[in-house]
Amino acid sequence: MKITKIFTFDSSHMLDGHDGKCKNLHGHTYKLEVTVSDGLISGGAKDGMVMDFSDLKTIVKQEIIEPFDHAFIYHGGNERESKIAALLESWQMKTMRLDIRTTAENMVVYMYSRLKAAGLPVSGIKLWETPTSCAEFETSL
Ligand SMILES: [Zn+2]
Structure with missing residues (x-):
């Protein structure tokens, strides 16, 4: 049996080095679908x-929504993104460091691992970056 709960959060990010408009600092209202499978x-x-x-809501809020909502999400291994984050932090503004580039694909894997580590029997996650673009990660049961 599977159940799914849907969440939204707003974040800014950029993909430094991208060959299109995603190299610019911009924001999304992300939609996150978390599926839990169990008896x-x-x-x-x-x-x-x-x-x-x-x-389910309590765990997802604590592990994902609270750190990500209204934060600048950045790749800690990227110099330019880290410089922007440092400036924001010096102004006491919210940031969220990831050790990976902040693509929807990477973020969905990060979120899956984080929820799993928090003890949630998560079996699938879908992260919508726009109303028509999403990345999905699923474990086969
Ligand atoms: Zn984006």
Whole structure:
């Protein structure tokens, strides 16, 4: 059985070295779909559930939404992105460092690993960068 919950967050980023307009600092309202797969709980307060949606929300908010929302997401291994981040941080503005280029594909893998490490039985993640573009990561069960 699978359940999915959808979240949104706003972030800015850039892809330094990109050969198109994504090299510029810009923002997205990201949409994140988190899918959890497990058997149904039998008995008790959570009877008939894979997981309580409110527990799912708590973990995703803590691990993803809080660090990413209204932050400048940047690749810590990139000099120019790191310089911008340092300037923002000197003004007490929010940043989120990743050790990878901030493509939707890389971010979806990072988010998957982070939720997994937090103990969530996540089986798939889909990250929408625009209403028509998304990256998806899934484990085969
Ligand atoms: Zn972008």
